Amino acid sequence: MKNPAPQASAATATGDPSWKERMAVALARDIVDGERIISGAHTEISFAAAMLAQKMHAPNIKLQLGGTCFLVNVIDLKVQLPKTSTDYRMLRWAEIAYDHMETFMYFGAPGGRAYYKGGRPPTNKYYVGDKFFAGGIQVDGNGNANMIGIKGKDGRKFGFRGPGTVGIADIVTVATPYIFVTHHDKRTLVDRVDYISMHGPNGWRDNKYPGHGPKWIITPRAIFTFDKSGKAQLAATFAGTSAEWVRDNTGFSFALAPDFSEAQEPTEEELSVLRGEIDPDGVLRH
Amino acid sequence: MKLDPITRANRPKRKEVLMGEEEAAALIKDGDVVIVGGFGTVNHPMPIIRALIRRRVRNLTVIGAATAGLELDMLIGAGCVKKVIAPYIGAELHAPVGNCFRYAAENDEVEVYETTEYLLYSQLDAAARGLGFLPWRGGVGTSLPELNKDYVPFNDPINGEPYLAVPALHADWAIIHVGQADVYGNGQHGGARFGDRLLSRAAERVMLTAERIVPNAEIRKDPFKTSVAYADVVVEAPYGSHPFASHGFYVEDEDMIAEYVAASVAYRKRDMAAWNAYLDRWINNVPNHQEYLKKLDAGRIAHLVNAIHA
Missing domain, CATH: 3.40.1080.10 (Glutaconate Coenzyme A-transferase)
Known part of the structure; x- marks a missing residue:
């Protein structure tokens, strides 16, 4: 990478956060309890962010982990950060698994376009994307x-x-x-x-x-x-x-946002959950 | 930007949705659009159906399964229904056409939304996908688009073939009977699912009745079996499809279906005393599902359970 961001020195449970950990923590902080989160694929950062949020402050997020079409709740489960969105071992955390086509087909917003004009109405059960x-x-x-x-x-x-x-x-x-x-x-x-x-x-x-x-x-x-x-x-x-x-x-070119600031570094608690309970292998630190 | 650190200090609990049948039924209001799951004589959420009748809920639009059974007939006979959307209402050899449905349709006491199995599925599918409509070829050239102006004939822009454009059909609730569920709203069928997965997707909220409540770990043993995740309501309802069957648990109670059918024939022939006697005996004067089960003859349920393996 051309402009490497400041890196943690080694894959240990101590030390400064890596740039991937910073990104994961920032994303987790922006997740609100109860939201429907689709972690996406090829993205250990968003996997970590979503699981961190679910374990920390947002146990009711409806989390579709990976592109692999299941919903997981990992609040009390020991996990490892998967390297692909199709890792079979993730099924241990899954409460429902469905066909991939179904996820894309049934992402439909309840009420069609009306959904976007108001707040958040009640939703059909398979609408999994906030x-x-x-x-x-x-x-x-x-x-x-x-x-x-x-x-x-x-x-x-x-x-x-x-x-x-x-x-x-x-x-x-x-x-x-x-x-x-x-x-x-x-x-x-x-x-x-x-x-x-x-x-x-x-x-x-x-x-x-x-x-x-x-x-x-x-x-x-x-x-x-x-x-x-x-x-x-x-x-x-x-x-x-x-x-x-x-x-x-x-x-x-860009302007500074009116509320521009330096992002607060990950706290000890955030890092300890991230490293101890989600990413013991240090995927985010390699 | 404001991006506060997260902590476990104030972590809320995971939401549990288990509740009693009365509390659950009270969520369904006069005028709601309600999908009732199951198929034919199988997997109907009867404790909720009976509770709605007891509560004298009125003006429901009920959407049945592709083959709806006598559970809708019962709601119609009890006066809960303003409009019925179902391609079939009956119980095959037990009752070729639901008798209450027949009387109400013949006497304009209920609005019948003429449809077919796959026109209905297309409409529910459109709702589940967040689409305004879907095309379907079934019903082209029939009386369906004449009887139901929601179905709009058009030629597809690619091959010029005739289709019907069918609008999304939105529902307030889907009530689905499953084999087991956890307290978080994950439900698994014990056998065939028929149309229940799509039915639950099309509704804004889902209520499950479940033969048994199991720990979350039990659900996670086989996530492929989960039909509905994150239902809004779960009601524990052992033998909750009785007098109908529950796949994987027990078969139809033919004697009690026959008793219902006899009462519904009385309704159709305007012998309201006989009809009301049935409603009083099995619904109005039975405060809840537990009492309903107690009223059944001893050994009756065991027989139905054993018959599944016979």
């Missing part, structure tokens, strides 16, 4: 995320072919995403994405699409929120990173 986590090989200052690829020279469709949109364009229609990236650099955080896998907040706010659009862009160094016009604004930096550093290493 929040989810979406990656991006490119993310721009309007909150558009690109998982498709980067254009090549001379009008070629791809100079780099990304992993594909997976389900993020689907799930965003019913849930609020956090966009996360694991690199904070100008190649990832760009002025304008080459392809759009998932729209930023604007289309959603205009009620053009059914949904809310993304809430944050979170990186190893910082958290962006969105202003009223849907532009990314720097809301927090993690310890050891300045706003100037973010400006120098971000490909889109």
Whole structure:
């Protein structure tokens, strides 16, 4: 990685938090008890965040762990951070397992579009998405995320072919995403994405699409929120990173959010639960 | 930004949803849209059905299973129903057409929403997916779209084939009978699930009646068996589908189904004394499910349970 964030020295249960731990703790803090959380796939950070929230302050979150279509409650269970979203061992924590197609099909918001216009009405049981986590090989200052690829020279469709949109364009229609990236650099955080896998907040706010659009862009160094016009604004930096550093290493221009601050470091309790009960193998510290 | 550290210090408890049948039934209000699960003569949430009748709930829109049984007939006969949405109401050889349903439909005492099994499933599916409508080919060219203006014929924009556009059908409640459930609202069937998973998905809230309550660890032993997760209400109801069967637990009580059918024939023939005597004997004068079970002849339940293995 081009700009490595401050790292924990070793995979031990002591020491400063790693950048992945900081991201996981920040995301966990923003989860509210009772919410429906879809952890997503290929994302040990969001797995850890969701399980941390469920163990700490939010035992009633309805947690679909992984892309593998089951709901887990791990409040009192000993877990290990899985490295894939399909790990069979996760089924030990599952209370229901269903076909993958069903999760995507039945993410439908209760009441259709009316759902987005009011508060949160009662919901059908299989509506499992209030929040989810979406990656991006490119993310721009309007909150558009690109998982498709980067254009090549001379009008070629791809100079780099990304992993594909997976389900993020689907799930965003019913849930609020956090966009996360694991690199904070100008190649990832760009002025304008080459392809759009998932729209930023604007289309959603205009009620053009059914949904809310993304809430944050979170990186190893910082958290962006969105202003009223849907532009990314720097809301927090993690310890050891300045706003100037973010400006120098971000490909889109941004303002500071009115409540900009440095993110409070993970507390001893947060780290101890994270390391002792969720990630004993130190997946987040490698 | 404000992002307060999290702590276990003020951690709330995980929400438990186990409650008594009366408390549960009281959540269903006059005018609600209620889906009743099960199929034919199997897996109906009878303690809730009887409680709704006792409570004299009125003006329900009831949505039956694709093959609804006499549980809806009973609600209609008891005067709880304003509108009925079901492609079939009866009990096959026991009662080819529900008698209360028949009388009420023939005399405009209940509004009949003409539908078919898969038009209904498509409507529930649309609700569960958060879609405004879904297309379905069944019913094209029949009387269905004439009798039910909700079904709109159209040609699909890709191949030009004729379809019906069927609107999402939203419900306040689905009441589903399962084999076992935990206190957190995870329910597992003991046999066939029929349409119950979709029925529960389409409703805004789900109420389970369960043959038995089990620890959460028991549910987690086989998460693939869980049909409904996070139901809003769980009611413990051993033998809770009686006089109908509960898959995996007991068979139909044919004698008592026959007693019901005889009463419903009386209703259809306007012998209201006989009908009301049935309601009083088995519902109105029986305060709860526990007392209902006590009223049954000794050995009757054991016989029905044993018959499942015969």
